Amino acid sequence: MTDRSCDVVVIGAGTAGLKAYKAAVARGADTVIIERGAGGSTCTRVGCMPSKLLIAAARTAHQARGAARFGVMTGPVEIDVPAMWARVRRERDRFVASVLEEYHAIPDTQRVHGTARFDSPDAVIVDGTRIVARRGIVIATGSRPIVPDGLDAVRDLVHTNDTIFELDTLPRRMAVLGAGPLGLELAQAFARLGVEVSVFDPGQTIGGLSEPDANDAAVRAIGAEVDLHLGVTADAAPCAGGARLSWDGGSVEVDLILAATGRKPVLDELDLAHTGIERDDKGTPVFEESTRRCGDSHIFIAGDANAWRPVLHEAARGGRIAGDVAAGGTAHRTLPALAIAFTEPNIVQVGTDVDDLPEDARIGRAQVCDNGRAAADGHDAGVVRLYGDRDGTLIGATIVAPEGEHLGHLVALAIDRGMDAATFADQAWYHPTVEELLQSAARDLAGIAD
Numbered sequence: 001m002t003d004r005s006c007d008v009v010v011i012g013a014g015t016a017g018l019k020a021y022k023a024a025v026a027r028g029a030d031t032v033i034i035e036r037g038a039g040g041s042t043c044t045r046v047g048c049m050p051s052k053l054l055i056a057a058a059r060t061a062h063q064a065r066g067a068a069r070f071g072v073m074t075g076p077v078e079i080d081v082p083a084m085w086a087r088v089r090r091e092r093d094r095f096v097a098s099v100l101e102e103y104h105a106i107p108d109t110q111r112v113h114g115t116a117r118f119d120s121p122d123a124v125i126v127d128g129t130r131i132v133a134r135r136g137i138v139i140a141t142g143s144r145p146i147v148p149d150g151l152d153a154v155r156d157l158v159h160t161n162d163t164i165f166e167l168d169t170l171p172r173r174m175a176v177l178g179a180g181p182l183g184l185e186l187a188q189a190f191a192r193l194g195v196e197v198s199v200f201d202p203g204q205t206i207g208g209l210s211e212p213d214a215n216d217a218a219v220r221a222i223g224a225e226v227d228l229h230l231g232v233t234a235d236a237a238p239c240a241g242g243a244r245l246s247w248d249g250g251s252v253e254v255d256l257i258l259a260a261t262g263r264k265p266v267l268d269e270l271d272l273a274h275t276g277i278e279r280d281d282k283g284t285p286v287f288e289e290s291t292r293r294c295g296d297s298h299i300f301i302a303g304d305a306n307a308w309r310p311v312l313h314e315a316a317r318g319g320r321i322a323g324d325v326a327a328g329g330t331a332h333r334t335l336p337a338l339a340i341a342f343t344e345p346n347i348v349q350v351g352t353d354v355d356d357l358p359e360d361a362r363i364g365r366a367q368v369c370d371n372g373r374a375a376a377d378g379h380d381a382g383v384v385r386l387y388g389d390r391d392g393t394l395i396g397a398t399i400v401a402p403e404g405e406h407l408g409h410l411v412a413l414a415i416d417r418g419m420d421a422a423t424f425a426d427q428a429w430y431h432p433t434v435e436e437l438l439q440s441a442a443r444d445l446a447g448i449a450d
């Protein structure tokens, strides 16, 4: 066994790991980063970016098909499937290359290839080398898809986000298991590319929406494009040329199954038992949000590995925080939660969720069908719910709306700045924009007449 020491060790060179490395180096720490895979990141290889590239193709087809309502005649819309996939992968590869460039800019001496596992709370072992970290170790090992049990008989037809973007063709019919944000985004995209899509979820809500009006609006809008089977667990069995999914009350034959049934942190090979850190009932280390520190140890955890807000900007920020604090920095503030599903309409959750509102919370409401810009652009589905505390200070929002992604950012900023609904309503809201939905909801929350 060879021995080596440094100030900070970072495990994983995805988004969180690379940001942690840079933050630690910026504090002057001698930092080593360990990566076992090909590099790149989940976001660029199999996550945010290929999914948004597929959605961009699907949206273009959808808009072309819907052009006639504006008096614009396009003729029949056809998908050139090889060209469509070629663009997805070409652009995806450019995003991957830019992350690899960031990784390879790290000096060879500071980059170690292999699978890291803990030997003690302050040391890891990689391929026969024991690396002791004088100041801290950052776990940034990401997450992997969960494939539900019961799919063994049709295993060859089952895809996850790890494989779906490698298709060369489009199936005629597909099933998506899971109506969370990732499943819904891809379900709607494939439907818009001409695939008959059936979505199954044992719950009654989609996109993680617990606000009933928002959920109803999303179900109506997205359910018009895909077959939504909510409250349903389907059994899969092989049939001629594909799989038959059966449930109490029906069955459907499909060529392909996409499992979008959640993700779990990649922690199993880390030998966390050697660290002594506290873990929750799922085995995930317990950590403090403002530092990403696990208890009073010198171990930090950032990105999807900590199962808290598994979205890209939190992975990046969490990595920066963990690397900074590991190298001697102090606590950082926690931002309001922000999660966006890039369906149309967008599904957006900001800050406190409706289920966690205090009893005396105030709610402001607006309807997409009352918004002039949405009407001009041909959209009418969706609602905005803005949440305030008893004094009207903004604490959260649920948004199902066209361009809702932009509305979500404004609400997150307002919450972070401690803004109250009356002040938020009294901003420069340009007309006609979908942003005016926020002004209407804020006025409603603050009790200001229109």
Ligand SMILES: Cc1cc2nc3c(=O)[nH]c(=O)nc-3n(C[C@H](O)[C@H](O)[C@H](O)COP(=O)(O)OP(=O)(O)OC[C@H]3O[C@@H](n4cnc5c(N)ncnc54)[C@H](O)[C@@H]3O)c2cc1C
Pocket (backbone or CB within 6 Å): 011, 012, 013, 014, 015, 016, 017, 034, 035, 036, 037, 038, 039, 040, 041, 042, 043, 046, 047, 048, 049, 051, 114, 115, 116, 117, 140, 141, 142, 143, 161, 182, 266, 269, 270, 302, 303, 304, 305, 310, 311, 312, 313, 315, 342
């Ligand atoms: C289909 C899909 C769509 C998504 N869309 C969005 C979106 O639109 N917006 C958004 O904000 N988020 C989105 N996300 C979530 C986002 O991609 C993740 O939150 C983010 O990429 C997580 O980054 P990370 O650094 O935690 O993990 P990763 O990028 O996965 O990095 C982890 C790294 O650790 C390495 N590793 C693991 N174990 C070890 C070990 N023991 N030793 C050495 N190396 C190890 C791995 O090889 C990997 O390179 C999406 C995710 C998916 C799956």
